[in-house]
Amino acid sequence: MRTHTCGELGVKHVGQHVELCGWAQSIRVLSDTLVFAQLRDAYGVVQLLVERSRVSGFAEQKRLLETLTTDALIGVKGKVVKRPDDMAKGDSQTREIELLVDSVQVLNRAMALPFNPHVKANLPGEDVRLAHRHIDLRRSELQTNIRVRSKTAMAIRQFMDDNGFVDIETPVLFKSTPEGAREFLVPTRIGLSECYALPQSPQQFKQMLMAAGFDRYFQIARCFRDEDLRADRQPEFTQVDIEMSFVSKEDIQDVLERLIQHIWRQIMNVDIKTPFRRMTFAEATSKYGSDKPDTRFGLEIAQVPQLTSDQNTVAEVLVIPNGARIFSTKELAPLTSLIRVSQINSESKLTSMHKINDEGVTGIGKATLLAQSIKGNVSALKDFLVSISARSGDLLFVSERSQHITPANTTLGRLRTLAAKMLQDKGKLDIPADKFDFLWIEDFPLFTRQTDEMNGPTLQRQVRGQHYDLVLNGVELGGGSIRVHDRQTQEYIFKDILQLSPQVRDSFGHLVTALGHGCPPHGGIALGLDRLVAILTGSASLRDVIAFPKAASGRDLFMHAPAPATPEQLAEYGIKVDKAPPKK
Amino acid sequence: MRTHTCGELGVKHVGQHVELCGWAQSIRVLSDTLVFAQLRDAYGVVQLLVERSRVSGFAEQKRLLETLTTDALIGVKGKVVKRPDDMAKGDSQTREIELLVDSVQVLNRAMALPFNPHVKANLPGEDVRLAHRHIDLRRSELQTNIRVRSKTAMAIRQFMDDNGFVDIETPVLFKSTPEGAREFLVPTRIGLSECYALPQSPQQFKQMLMAAGFDRYFQIARCFRDEDLRADRQPEFTQVDIEMSFVSKEDIQDVLERLIQHIWRQIMNVDIKTPFRRMTFAEATSKYGSDKPDTRFGLEIAQVPQLTSDQNTVAEVLVIPNGARIFSTKELAPLTSLIRVSQINSESKLTSMHKINDEGVTGIGKATLLAQSIKGNVSALKDFLVSISARSGDLLFVSERSQHITPANTTLGRLRTLAAKMLQDKGKLDIPADKFDFLWIEDFPLFTRQTDEMNGPTLQRQVRGQHYDLVLNGVELGGGSIRVHDRQTQEYIFKDILQLSPQVRDSFGHLVTALGHGCPPHGGIALGLDRLVAILTGSASLRDVIAFPKAASGRDLFMHAPAPATPEQLAEYGIKVDKAPPKK
CATH class of the missing domain: 2.40.50.140 (Nucleic acid-binding proteins)
Incomplete structure (x- = not known):
């Protein structure tokens, strides 16, 4: 034509x-x-x-x-x-x-469009655009994003194929796994109340592929979680899933570093230096207050043990140089509310904000109440501030938290991130968008509860000693681990460590059996493709790198999914509507 | 290590x-x-x-x-x-x-394996092997198949990327589409009885991508159908999905032919000649009794209108040269039962089998009863047999079928396929496995009911005038069409031709709307990846080219999916078990 x-x-x-x-x-x-x-x-x-x-x-x-x-x-x-x-x-x-x-x-011919996608200034709100996705996708930004996504997937596949990885499709119709995140169920006509479930990740399948001798597996896999949606979560998402046999942690990290290098070269024309920096979970959480720190800027948190005599408490200090002069009291409000929320959540025992005034560090005690247990240690704090050369006009956060819980994000970590963003908006801090600060976070505490695990945990509480996360500029790109490969250890963990019920252990029977039939030592990793592409395209929202995303409500506003099923449709599966589902 | x-x-x-x-x-x-x-x-x-x-x-x-x-x-x-x-x-x-x-x-260490995957002669039945898929996958045949599948997918992606196609992921959480095949439902917590549905194909999404201006789209997409499983069907399957804007049928066929050439060169090291032969639906069904004929061998069916005076009847003859000598009467039993089944199904009005005996064609009337309306035309049949030089010892099938229905497979077509297989087994017919007889089947009758459409119909009854199927050696590899791209025509088809109810038409509202917002002329095709790989690897079953297939029952015998959902799990979605689902 x-x-x-x-x-x-x-x-x-x-x-x-x-x-x-x-x-x-x-x-x-x-x-x-x-x-x-x-x-x-x-x-x-x-x-x-x-x-x-x-x-x-x-x-x-x-x-x-x-x-x-x-x-x-x-x-x-x-x-x-x-x-x-x-x-x-x-x-x-x-x-x-x-x-x-x-x-x-x-x-x-075209009917009048509900909005003109080519005039950026006049774009309507996101819900209107999602409801007319076929028009919104004509925007040059989205055209570029979707094309970069395609090129990124191709670059990944090319690299994996060149490196001897076999692309293996695993089922979407899986089964429900106890103890994981909530899974979408798919009723069947096979038997009374029998359901498939949509997989949270191909984790079990990829381990089975190792047992089957596939040695190097990868897949760009669709995964599903029926979670209460947060602003930037999707019920279906895509991950780059990788597993290898006969490898150490370092072998896997090496493949990943070369993969990242290849992607950045192909898509961004940027050379990424390897090996990536390694940081322990302990260092990340104490120095940056986060297990996925943005290390493009300083503003490091200091542990000041002399501030407290309570053995059960970690006392920490964050200083924002000149912060009390840069921000007006009104502008400090977001930081104040963050502290308030953290107190309500009991994330920290007590966190306080102070300005260092003209009288120098001596003024500190007068500004506001100090965190409770530090009250008696004002002189220790003064000594500390002198030692770091704190100056009049600096903004000061002092925080106490329990020694026994190491959260992935501490209150000071959140304050650091928010303050950095506020400084950047004021032009007072340079956080270069073209700097790619890749980090391996390692040495996670054993047997912690996982809250945000790209690698699709089969269990929320998991052995994490051999775990590693790949972090870029404050974003968790993915994570993985060296797996348990022998039957006895796996059974011990299920039974004695995790104390799973016999019924739950039964449902993992195929995994244990396969380990017992000659499964090689293996490990792997999974990367979030949506996040990766969002970073590569500089997109603020994952919805901008997905062709047909769901709105925050979980709805496809364009195709009108989900839609009510008829009683006849449900009857085919031997189920009926009981009542409205509990409020999310 | x-x-x-x-x-x-x-x-x-x-x-x-x-x-x-x-x-x-x-x-x-x-x-x-x-x-x-x-x-x-x-x-x-x-x-x-x-x-x-x-x-x-x-x-x-x-x-x-x-x-x-x-x-x-x-x-x-x-x-x-x-x-x-x-x-x-x-x-x-x-x-x-x-x-x-x-x-x-x-x-x-390994526990004793339930079977040794390396000794072909001692392999247990398929269900036992499926139940221990991690062991069965160690077999060299399956190792090869899965690796060929990976290489095939890579070759496809490389070709599509090189030719400017954009790989775009479309949602798996879609909505139920009226009038299609039965779809798996996915209950949600969004509202009373609201369900996603798993897509039978990305058909609607890919048309929306054309409306959005993506011009050349492809995806290797997972698709789902909750059908009563036949021997070689899977509830989830994979298709190579392609759509293009501003193209004619010939443009799409050209891309496909070059893609096939590329795959065969990469995977089989075989050069495939293009362009492929074109054959009309009418020629395929009359000459081969099938809309997906295996043209590697002859045994063509002849229309003999002089055999009947009934205007509403097509009279056809199939001759198997020397068939009456090659097969004993006992060996002919499968052909006899096929005829019997076709009579029960009313596929043909009457089909009869005859041997031409030593007296030559004159013996025909004596052997068995002729098809009813032909009875009075024995001399016409004799004339026909003389004209084709039929000889003593030939096997003869005479059939009558309605003029007004053109089935995708006629009784003589089925007899042709079965007889060819029987001749091959006896060494009397050469059907070379290394001959790749690609065919485009075109000019489908308008508005027929679709029974086996790779291209994921949105409607079972669909406008098929612009449809084309790609057939290889008797297997339908895929099919596609030039789509309706203007709103008025689409509305006319929905309302006046297909006579859809307003409610059903509403559910396609987004499609009609998008066509009305400036949708380019477009068309596409979809290939079954599972079948394609089965052909490339010479596998008899699709289960041999899928890493974790479901058994014919729809169950994953290894992972034990599906599994009973608890009342608590179902209650999360506001549904409960009513009774056992109706028997499949």
Whole structure:
């Protein structure tokens, strides 16, 4: 239907007669003898000149163009000409040429669009755009994001294939796994109340593939969790899933580092240095108050044990240099509320904020109440502040938390992140978007409860000693571990460590059996593809890198999913509606 | 954990000290001073020699090896040596070398396996093997199949990427579509009886991507159908899904032909000639009695209109040369039962089988009753048989079917396929496995009911005038069509042709709306990846090209999916078990 795409036309086509197809936009009737328009396709935009002197039946074609709404589909024939030099601006090669139109044909008229996706300033709210996703996806940002996603997946697959990994599809119709996150159920007609469940990850399947001798497995796998949706969570998401036999942690990390290097080179044209920095969980949480620290900036937290005599308490200090001068008291409000929430959540025992005033560090005790147990140790705090050369105008956070819980995020860690964001917004802190600070977080505490595990835990409480997370600029890209590969150890962990009931242990019977049939030592990792692409495209929301995302409510506002099932449909599966589901 | 894989070792490694890991097999204690064993990994097998003169603590290592069961995991250190020339047989490069073992370490003991996957003759039935899939997958056939599948997917992706197609993931959590095949429902907690449904294909999403301007889309997509399972159907399957804008049927067929060429070159090292042969639906069903004919052999069906005076009847003849001599009367039984079943199904009005005896074609009337309406036309039949030079000993099938229904398979078509298989088994017909007879079947009747459509119909009754199927050696590899792209036509088809209820039409509202917002002319195709890989690997069953298939019952016999959901789990979704689902 076309001889060229709009995007490919350039000066080398000048003089050629071509046929193009695409969406009409910016139609302007300049005079009785001239109409300007733009023709857009997936590859670029071409300026169209419809001149009376050239076009037979000009009056009719002019009338036709006048009636077209934005994004009507047209086909045009014409001759490529060079644009006048003073108009050949812009970064697209097609800006250097334009098309002298011979004829215009309407391929599909368009009703008035609910919004114009090409005018960024006038875009409606996200829900309106999600409800008309076919139009929103015409935006150049989303076009780019989805194409970068495709290229990223291809780069990953190419690397994995080149490195001897076998791409193996694992089932989506799986079974419910006790103790995991809530899973979507899929009723069947097989038997009374029998359901498949959608997998949270291919974790069990990939371990079985190791037992089956596949040695190097990967898959870009769809995964599912029926969680209460947070702002940036999707009920279905995609992960790059990798597992290897006969390997150490270092072997897996090496593959991942080279994979990341390959992706960044292919997609960003940026060289990433390897090996990545290793940091223990203890260092990350004490120095940055987070198990996924953004290390592109300092603002490190200091442990000051002399502030407390309570053996059960960790006393910490965060200093924001000059913070009390940069922010007005009003501007400090977000930090104050963060502290308030952390007290309600009992994340910290007590956290307080202070300004160091003109009298120097001696002023500290006067500003506000100090954290409870530190009260008696003001002199120790003063000594500390002197030792770090704290100055008048600095902002000071002092916090106490329990020695016995090591949360993935401490209150000071959250304050550090928020304060950094506020400083950046004020132009007082440089957090370079083009710096990629990859980190391995290692040495996780044994048997902690997992709250946000990309690697699809089969159990929420899991042995994490051999675990590692890959972190980039404060974002957890993925995580993995060296797995338990022998039957006895696995049984011991299930029974004695995790104290699973016999019934729950039974449901993992196939795993234990497979380990007992000659399963090699193995380990792996999983990366969140959605997050990875969001970083590569600089997208604030995962919804901007997914072609058809669900809204925060879990609904597809465009296709109208989910939809009520009829009693007859449910009866096919031997189930019926009982009552409204409990409120989320 | 290893310096090399078993598969990569060759004569160039002779003299080197290496460390290997893998599964022990064929352990044989040859004498007090020598133990033979084989070490297998994902890449090959190496012969191990454990000699007293070399191994420190030989007695202990010998005892250890004696206690190992098949497929115990071991690591060995040793020196690569050349095998004696008279033993260096076999097609693997590793056969030329063996390993003089210095030490053996057990990495994971194995319980006795329920069956030995390496002894083909002793394999248990498929259900036993499916129940121990981690062991069955160690078989070299399945290892090869799964690896070929990975390479095939990679070849497809590489070709599509090279040709400017964008790989776009579409949702698995979709909504139920009226009038399609039965879909799996996924209850949600969003509202009373609200369910997602698993998609039968990405059909609607890919059309929306065309409306969104993606121009060239592809995806290797998981699809789902809750059908009563036939022997070789899976509730989840994978299709290569392709859609293009601004194209004709020929453009799509050209891309597909080049894709097929690329796959066959990459995977089979075979050059496929293009363009593929085109055949109309009418020719396929009349000449081969099938809309997916195997054209590697003749045995064509002849229409003989003079056999009947009934305008509403098609009279057809199939001759199997020498068939009455090749097969005994007992051996003809499968053909007789096929005829009987076709009569019960009313597929044909009447079909009869005859032998042409020594008296020549004149004997025909005596053998058995002729099909009813032909009875009065025996002389016309004789004339026909003379015209095709039918001879004594030929087997003859005469059939009548309604003029007004054109089934995808006629009775004579089924008889042709079965007779060909029987002739092949007797060595009387050559159907070369290495001949790839690709065909486009086109010009489908308008508005027929679709029964087996790879391309994921949104409606079972669909406009099929612009439809095309890709057929290979009697197998439907896929199908597609040029879609309706303008709103008015789509509405007309929904309302006036298909006579959908307003309620059903509403559920397609987003599709109609999107067509009205400037949707380009577009079309596409979908290929069944499972079938494609089955052909490439010469596998008889789709289950042999899927890592974790469901048994014919729909169950995963290994992971034990589906499993009963608890009342508490169902209550989360506001549903409860009503009664056992109706029998399938």
